[in-house]
Amino acid sequence: MDLKNLTELELYFSNHFDTVLFPVLAEIYQTKGEYDRAKRVCEIGLGHNPDCLDGYYILSQAEMGLGNLSMAEKWMKKVLNQDPSHKSAASGLPMVQEQLKRSAVTLNSSWKKALKVDPNNQFAKDYLNSKKNKKNTVLKKTNKEKPPKKNKKDLNIENVTISPRLATFTLVRVLKSQGLYYQALDILDILAERGENKKKIAKERKLIKAEL
Numbered sequence: 001m002d003l004k005n006l007t008e009l010e011l012y013f014s015n016h017f018d019t020v021l022f023p024v025l026a027e028i029y030q031t032k033g034e035y036d037r038a039k040r041v042c043e044i045g046l047g048h049n050p051d052c053l054d055g056y057y058i059l060s061q062a063e064m065g066l067g068n069l070s071m072a073e074k075w076m077k078k079v080l081n082q083d084p085s086h087k088s089a090a091s092g093l094p095m096v097q098e099q100l101k102r103s104a105v106t107l108n109s110s111w112k113k114a115l116k117v118d119p120n121n122q123f124a125k126d127y128l129n130s131k132k133n134k135k136n137t138v139l140k141k142t143n144k145e146k147p148p149k150k151n152k153k154d155l156n157i158e159n160v161t162i163s164p165r166l167a168t169f170t171l172v173r174v175l176k177s178q179g180l181y182y183q184a185l186d187i188l189d190i191l192a193e194r195g196e197n198k199k200k201i202a203k204e205r206k207l208i209k210a211e212l
Contacts, residue, residue: 004186013041018048021180026058035065053079057089064096072096080113090117094124172204181208 002008009025022045029038042059046052060075073096079089094110102110107127115124172184172191185208188201 004190017044019045020049020052022046022049023052023054023058026055026062030058030061030065033065035062038062039066053083053086057086060089060092069096069100073100084113085117087118090114091121091123094127176208176211181212184208 006025006028009021009028013019013022013025022041026038026041026045029035029041039059039062042055042062046055046059049055056075057079060072060079063069063075064072073093076089076093076096079086080093084090091114094107094114097107097110111124111127114121115128118124172187176184185205188204188208192198192201
């Protein structure tokens with residue numbers, strides 16, 4: 001079966017609802033912007049494979065694409081409860097919570113966890129540095145004015161949305177976890193053609209080839 005062929009995947013899935021490869025089909029729908037279909041495939045697949053964290057992550061992305069941010073938050077939390085080191089979920093959760101206008105305490109906690117999972121997360125660095133700078137500014141002004149008891153203003157990250165690319169690399173994880181290394185390499189080739197992160201692609205290739 002050609003995992004890049006949508007028709008073949010659809011036919012296979014229609015006859016094998018219990019397949020562990022359901023995230024592959026859901027991912028294709030996700031990248032095409034067909035969020036309803038991606039969501040439905042994940043719901044069916046997770047009904048048969050309730051422990052598939054990548055399925056829950058892609059479901060969260062589909063919910064986000066549909067504008068259901070609370071549900072997206074719910075599924076990313078579920079992923080992180082089972083796998084706190086899931087980089088994509090750790091990075092995506094605080095961005096969704098930012099859009100949901102969660103409390104500063106919640107955002108601060110989520111961004112700290114995101115930075116712990118990925119020390120190169122620039123959004124996390126920017127947010128936490130901003131909070132630190134605000135705190136220092138307040139301290140410097142204590143001799144002139146009373147600081148507020150609580151800082152209720154959330155950081156606004158302009159023009160930041162959760163990109164479907166986050167799920168694209170998740171697809172590679174799914175294939176690797178099932179031992180489908182050559183198919184994973186094919187997906188990396190597609191990412192390379194799209195101009196995705198070259199270093200990340202090279203790193204994934206190296207890890208996969210070490211398993212062959």
